Amino acid sequence: MKLLVAVKRVIDFNVKPRVKADGSGVDLANVKMSMNPFDEIAVEEAIRLKEKGVATEIVAVSIGPAKATETLRTALAMGADRAILIQTDDELEPLAVAKLLAKVTEEEEPSLVILGKQAIDDDSNQTGQMLAALLGWPQGTFASKVEVSGDKVEVTREVDGGLETVKLNAPAVVTTDLRLNEPRYASLPNIMKAKSKPLAQKTPADYGVDTTPRLTVVKVVEPSKRQAGVKVASVDELVGKLKALGVVA
């Protein structure tokens, strides 16, 4: 079985984002960029399925600037077999990304496409669900466990009330949640090896997808800031504060 994983290059999760003074967006100049953390979990899950003998080949796809090559090399160093970069300097919306991924899926015919549940920059949480809709495939979103047996994929999902398990008929789309696995670090030899793994370069035009944005960003501002309050020195003082706030009688 072939697996497709979608990996996005985003601001590193340890960096505090700064809004540009002109209100046009978030300043990404000279900011550390990394693979979206949920996508690392997606790549890891694919590798584990391959190690278990369920999957035979892992293809990683990224849509983004030339620098997204680095993100794909990371996926290859972790254990993906080959990569596809759909290069564009435009910031594509989830709908356009899903349409491109649908085209790649039609070409590659994987049994499972694994994505992150959410990109930590746009916080959309849409692409996987959209891809599933476009393909007419089932979706196992926010996965904390994935089990493949034959053409059935059992996915345990993290939901507001706890956990829920659904059974999907493959081919299917899965999006990862935090507890699915702990991604591995690529070893130095594997980083070296990844340099010679195949990486195909494409453009959105190659797939004939209209990527015109549907949303215009009017402006981007900082949220209202909270002021640090007071420090109290003892539990008694804390109780006093809570009483003053009417939290306790």
Added chain:
Amino acid sequence: MKTLVLVEHEGGKVKDATLAAVTAASKLGEVHLLVAGQGVGAVAEAAAKIAGIGKVHVADDAAYGHNLAENVAPLVAALMEGHDAFLAPATTTGKNVAPRVAALLDVMQISEILSVEGDDTFTRPIYAGNAIATVKSSDAKKVITVRGTAFEKASAEGGSGTIENVSSTGDKGLSSFVGAELSKSERPELTSAKIIVSGGRAFGSSEQFHALLDPLADKLKAGVGASRAAVDAGYAPNDYQVGQTGKIVAPEVYIAIGISGAIQHLAGMKDSKVIVAINKDEDAPIFQVADVGLVGDLFKIVPELTGKL
């Protein structure tokens, strides 16, 4: 404008998150509701009482019994022929279904809106809430998820909607429900709790997490939350996680104990009215947003606090 709001329900009751979505929808125009599920007569009756709503479309069918997006999304897409905007609460159910609807309609969804600025303009958080974007949609129909903490809840009483049955779009045969392991708790749900006590990695074990936090929560009649680190370590189940990628909460009082205050955690609680932090590190970032801070060892402070309340 005619809007359609997805009613989220559980055990025959309309969930609170729906009421915030109704308020957001009412800023756009007429509000109609969709109740999808199996044996949802009582939910439909209750939904019809929500203040200010028009029709309640009811799709009662086994195919909708477990909110499978594969079955619910085509139902919504069909109903959207007669509506201009679809709004769902930004819950795990809404987030699962709405983007699937959006793609079926060839619409770019607007996720987790914080405000309605006009018929086609909304604000939404990006980058873990470190930036707020105002976006304008050019799609003819809108698909939106609504952040529950950003809108007042519509009144659950006083409305007189008319109930209309809609025919099922059937089971698409793509997926099936296997089972659920839902957390059982007598405590208030995080997204509607007035007070939340929340614990982090510092608790060290599940036993200590519960031995210390449960009595405090009992005293305060509070909901219990956790940081990602506490959930990852198994101190608390996943549905306790507060943050960018967990639950977004805004209680009257949020008490963060042994939580450092990473941006991903702050994203989920910084709109709380009052934030209290207990941490042994006086430089912990959580103190930058806390109204009241106490520096010290939680293993001493929490029992003392519980005792003195």
